[in-house]
Amino acid sequence: xxxxxxxxxxxxxxxxxxxxxxxxxxxxxxxxxxxxxxxxxxxxxxxxxxxxxxxxxxxxxxxxxxxxxxxxxxxxxxxxxxxxxxxxxxxxxxxxxxxxxxxxxxxxxxxxxxxxxxxxxxxxxxxxxxxxxxxxxxxxx
Numbered sequence: 001x002x003x004x005x006x007x008x009x010x011x012x013x014x015x016x017x018x019x020x021x022x023x024x025x026x027x028x029x030x031x032x033x034x035x036x037x038x039x040x041x042x043x044x045x046x047x048x049x050x051x052x053x054x055x056x057x058x059x060x061x062x063x064x065x066x067x068x069x070x071x072x073x074x075x076x077x078x079x080x081x082x083x084x085x086x087x088x089x090x091x092x093x094x095x096x097x098x099x100x101x102x103x104x105x106x107x108x109x110x111x112x113x114x115x116x117x118x119x120x121x122x123x124x125x126x127x128x129x130x131x132x133x134x135x136x137x138x139x140x141x
Contacts, residue, residue: 033096035062036103037079040070043137044077054126057088060121061094072133090127093119105138 016114060066069084071077095103098117101107109131112118120127 002103012124019090023089032100033060033066033068034081037068037070037099039079040137041077041079041131043073044072044079046076049077052126052129054089054123054129055084055086056127056130057084057091059091059093060096060099061093062097064096070130088122090120090122090124090130092127092130093121103134105134109134 046112048088049072055073056070058068058070060068066080066081067083068079069088071084073086073089083131094112094117098107102112102118105120107117109118109128113120
């Protein structure tokens, strides 16, 4: 559990030469965010768009940082990397580990928000609608 908290001893010769080969956790993270958005995209429908009627922007920090969007306002819905083409109704900012935990059902959005792990700006009611989508997706991740 503490392996991620270890620090290099800069007083030893060659201490910094094998930093990346010793840290295998980053390799496992690669592409997880893209995979999650692919799963979300595969489960979008015009019915979901009708029920939700919102555009979300996700500012993800940490190991897999990036900006992603989820459009549940237009057509059959869409996801993608980058900012949405229309202004987001709600913007959610969080660490990638908390993001994955939230979408897999291990972290409740309300708990994440109350403990400061999730910051929400914009329309809170529309942000809360996202929890229903997360619940329906957790079995597919």
